[in-house]
Amino acid sequence: MTLFCLGSINLDHVYEVPHLPEPGETLLATAHATGLGGKGANQSVAAAQAGASVVHIGAVGPEGAWAVARLQALGVKTGYVAEVAAPTAHAIINVDPKGENAIVVFPGANMEQSLTSLKAALLTAKRGDMLVLQNETNLGLEAATLARSLGLTVLYAAAPFDATATKALLPLTDILVLNAVELAQLTEATGQSAQELAPETIIITEGAKGGRAITSAGEARFATFPVTARDTTGAGDTFTGYLAAALLEGQSLHEALHLAAAASALKVTKMGTADAIPSRGDVNSFLISQP
Numbered sequence: 001m002t003l004f005c006l007g008s009i010n011l012d013h014v015y016e017v018p019h020l021p022e023p024g025e026t027l028l029a030t031a032h033a034t035g036l037g038g039k040g041a042n043q044s045v046a047a048a049q050a051g052a053s054v055v056h057i058g059a060v061g062p063e064g065a066w067a068v069a070r071l072q073a074l075g076v077k078t079g080y081v082a083e084v085a086a087p088t089a090h091a092i093i094n095v096d097p098k099g100e101n102a103i104v105v106f107p108g109a110n111m112e113q114s115l116t117s118l119k120a121a122l123l124t125a126k127r128g129d130m131l132v133l134q135n136e137t138n139l140g141l142e143a144a145t146l147a148r149s150l151g152l153t154v155l156y157a158a159a160p161f162d163a164t165a166t167k168a169l170l171p172l173t174d175i176l177v178l179n180a181v182e183l184a185q186l187t188e189a190t191g192q193s194a195q196e197l198a199p200e201t202i203i204i205t206e207g208a209k210g211g212r213a214i215t216s217a218g219e220a221r222f223a224t225f226p227v228t229a230r231d232t233t234g235a236g237d238t239f240t241g242y243l244a245a246a247l248l249e250g251q252s253l254h255e256a257l258h259l260a261a262a263a264s265a266l267k268v269t270k271m272g273t274a275d276a277i278p279s280r281g282d283v284n285s286f287l288i289s290q291p
Helices: 039-050 065-073 115-122 140-149 163-172 180-190 235-248 253-267 280-289
Strands: 002-006 010-016 031-037 053-060 077-083 089-095 101-106 130-133 153-157 175-179 201-205 211-215 218-222
Touching: 002 039, 002 115, 002 140, 002 235, 031 039, 031 065, 039 053, 039 065, 039 130, 039 235, 039 253, 039 280, 053 065, 053 115, 065 077, 077 115, 115 140, 130 140, 130 235, 140 153, 140 163, 153 235, 163 180, 175 180, 175 235, 180 201, 201 235, 211 253, 218 253, 235 253, 253 280
Parallel strands: 002 053, 002 130, 010 089, 053 077, 130 153, 153 175, 175 201
Antiparallel strands: 010 031, 089 101, 201 211, 211 218
16 A cells, blocks of 8 residues: 655754744744755655655755655655756744744745646555645645545645635545644634534644544544653644554554554654654654553
């Protein structure tokens, strides 16, 4: 089974700051690092670290070869990552001492996806494979439409929230992942409660409080794990990638949520994004250590 991810690829600039900047304020950062990021790349890396066979569909600029190489080094197949004229996307990430962040993203090449490359990738898929999407690229609707026609499961993380894109993708989504803020935005945009939305499975993450899963069988809560957070950037992406990989390998929803929550908790104990996503071995060891 293969997981296909149409997703963003970013160069992350991470700045550790004494507090998140106020409007008009200039801060001196206490540390700076760069690395691979973007919701799509993070989700692909997380799924690969969880043990899935992952094909990333994306785009980088002429200077983006480093990002492709890093994805490959982290276990992701990159044969359908196109080089386009637009520059590789980048993000400015400020992280405070409590691990909270404020992020600005320049989308660049992420919004120049190739329809030819997308179709070529998905036409290699087999029924029962999975497509993972977010809102950081173009062609999400085209990807979901083709994936559904080919018998793939579509998992959609509706972030950054975009009402128009999300409403269009809901009828094509099997598993919807979003946080509590995004759910509130979605219910306001659609006029529907979570129980009334189209996807068969809806996962709502609630940070340190865990979250809940809504299916036709009802609603169930899942817990998270107490850790000391250094950097929450990419925690949701780590959760999504691990969840997708676990479901693809045949775990129950309950088991997959437990694994994903552990991976997300372990991720926030480290600075960085894709490079800080834990391996399956590390997550298993973390779970064994829990009381």
